[in-house]
Amino acid sequence: MFGNAGSDVTQVQTSTRVPAEAFRFRTPTIETPGIFVVIRWVYRLVRLVVLAPFRFPVSVGLIVSSAVIGHTFGALVLAIMWSVADLGLLVWWRRWPSSFRRLVALRVLAAWRWLANYQRHWQPVLVVAGLAESYQERQYLPRIRSVRCTDWADRVRVKLVPGTKPEDFQVRVDQLAHGFAAPSCRVHVNGARDVTLEFPRRDTLAEPLDALPVESPVDLRAVPMGLCEGGDPWTLRLHGTHVLTVGVTGAGKGSVIWSAIRALTPAVTDGSVQVWAIDPKRMELSYGRPLFAHYADSGESAVDLLEQAVSRMQERATRYAGKQRTHVPSAADPFIVVVVDEVAFLTAYHPDRDVRRRAENAIATLTSQGRSVGVSVLAALQDPRKEVMNLRNLFPDKIALRLDEASQVDMVLGEGARERGANAHLIDPHLPGVGFVKLEGSPVPVRVRAAFVSDDDITAMAHEGRGD
Ligand SMILES: Nc1ncnc2c1ncn2[C@@H]1O[C@H](COP(=O)(O)OP(=O)(O)OP(=O)(O)O)[C@@H](O)[C@H]1O
Numbered sequence: 001m002f003g004n005a006g007s008d009v010t011q012v013q014t015s016t017r018v019p020a021e022a023f024r025f026r027t028p029t030i031e032t033p034g035i036f037v038v039i040r041w042v043y044r045l046v047r048l049v050v051l052a053p054f055r056f057p058v059s060v061g062l063i064v065s066s067a068v069i070g071h072t073f074g075a076l077v078l079a080i081m082w083s084v085a086d087l088g089l090l091v092w093w094r095r096w097p098s099s100f101r102r103l104v105a106l107r108v109l110a111a112w113r114w115l116a117n118y119q120r121h122w123q124p125v126l127v128v129a130g131l132a133e134s135y136q137e138r139q140y141l142p143r144i145r146s147v148r149c150t151d152w153a154d155r156v157r158v159k160l161v162p163g164t165k166p167e168d169f170q171v172r173v174d175q176l177a178h179g180f181a182a183p184s185c186r187v188h189v190n191g192a193r194d195v196t197l198e199f200p201r202r203d204t205l206a207e208p209l210d211a212l213p214v215e216s217p218v219d220l221r222a223v224p225m226g227l228c229e230g231g232d233p234w235t236l237r238l239h240g241t242h243v244l245t246v247g248v249t250g251a252g253k254g255s256v257i258w259s260a261i262r263a264l265t266p267a268v269t270d271g272s273v274q275v276w277a278i279d280p281k282r283m284e285l286s287y288g289r290p291l292f293a294h295y296a297d298s299g300e301s302a303v304d305l306l307e308q309a310v311s312r313m314q315e316r317a318t319r320y321a322g323k324q325r326t327h328v329p330s331a332a333d334p335f336i337v338v339v340v341d342e343v344a345f346l347t348a349y350h351p352d353r354d355v356r357r358r359a360e361n362a363i364a365t366l367t368s369q370g371r372s373v374g375v376s377v378l379a380a381l382q383d384p385r386k387e388v389m390n391l392r393n394l395f396p397d398k399i400a401l402r403l404d405e406a407s408q409v410d411m412v413l414g415e416g417a418r419e420r421g422a423n424a425h426l427i428d429p430h431l432p433g434v435g436f437v438k439l440e441g442s443p444v445p446v447r448v449r450a451a452f453v454s455d456d457d458i459t460a461m462a463h464e465g466r467g468d
Pocket residue numbers: 208209247248249250251252253254255284382432433434449450451452
């Protein structure tokens with residue numbers, strides 16, 4: 001049984017000395033006496049029971065009152081009371097669905113999501129993602145303060161472990177999104193040691209948006225463009241800034257440009273705004289030609305247009321010098337928006353070096369000096385790399401539609417944008433017009449969708465802009 005003459009296995013006598021065997025030091029294991037384990041469990045149970053009425057007042061109230069009624073009046077009375085309550089909820093849901101949703105459905109959903117998703121997976125996800133801290137062999141986890149549900153997302157408010165920072169979460173949004181089975185995750189900082197993790201449950205931007213109604217008078221600091229993921233309108237500032245929209249071919253740059261032009265139509269009609277358009281592809285902007293004060297579709301004419309805008313800008317600057325510090329749009333001094341579709345055609349792809357140089361100089365002059373005298377540039381670009389467009393930093397506001405590579409996200413939206421959840425390289429190709437922007441006052445990029453302005457809409461706008 002033990003010996004096997006034919007076997008290849010070498011049997012080593014236990015008494016044989018193993019040469020050069022290394023010493024191994026093991027940390028001594030001291031087993032916790034069972035009584036301490038039991039005490040800890042009892043303590044946890046008591047704490048849960050004592051804190052439950054404060055943490056879940058409605059649920060605890062319902063359970064306790066049901067038990068009291070059932071015990072005092074019997075099961076039949078309890079069943080009748082519950083049926084009446086259910087009927088009341090049904091009537092509430094049918095008659096006042098939005099208040100029912102806000103006050104009942106979303107709260108119940110939040111409790112369920114807290115229990116079934118976040119509380120259940122919190123420790124493993126955070127430990128594996130590297131968000132648990134260890135100190136003197138104890139593990140410290142950030143704590144869930146609350147879970148709230150909106151129509152489209154779960155908002156998990158978290159108390160950070162002292163000594164950690166919100167960026168620790170921001171750089172792990174991918175792990176958190178996958179860990180809690182959400183399509184994405186964004187981190188909002190509320191205050192000291194207080195962050196909110198936003199996990200979308202569905203894509204509110206999945207359906208295309210029709211062209212938005214045109215508002216008059218036009219607010220040049222908040223031009224309606226489309227919708228933010230959270231349901232708020234997406235507005236874009238045009239006066240006093242320059243905007244660069246970047247996206248691969250078919251990403252929907254046209255819808256961004258046309259949504260902006262559409263919103264300007266009443267001001268174009270009354271003469272307080274002029275749109276100067278450069279359309280190298282001759283497909284995108286030519287449809288709305290009557291709306292434009294100037295239009296160019298070749299390299300030379302585009303450069304002439306840009307240099308004319310520079311002269312107009314400089315003339316204004318000379319006139320304003322010492323008298324006026326800001327521009328107020330009027331028919332005499334209209335706000336000029338220079339729209340450039342595929343700006344790289346002028347700055348990188350045009351075969352004539354002189355055209356490229358002049359275009360680059362003119363765009364650099366307009367973007368660096370035009371803000372305060374009422375000249376803005378709204379440009380579209382496919383490839384954001386420096387070799388193609390080294391002027392992108394002169395555009396204070398940028399929009400990242402679908403991009404080719406992850407590395408391009410930070411090129412467009414600034415360092416750290418991708419870490420904060422702006423996954424523009426992962427935008428579904430079937431969602432043109434979807435992109436990420438940074439709104440004023442917040443470093444967290446917001447997912448948006450531009451409204452789609454159809455050819456018919458453009459024709460109608462062109463009639464209106466011409467005053468037909
Ligand atoms: N906001 C939008 N909503 C729905 N569909 C859109 C939207 N924007 C664009 N599309 C659709 O996607 C197609 C491509 O859009 P668009 O031409 O604007 O892309 P682009 O980024 O300008 O591409 P290119 O650089 O090749 O011109 C359009 O023909 C249109 O059908």
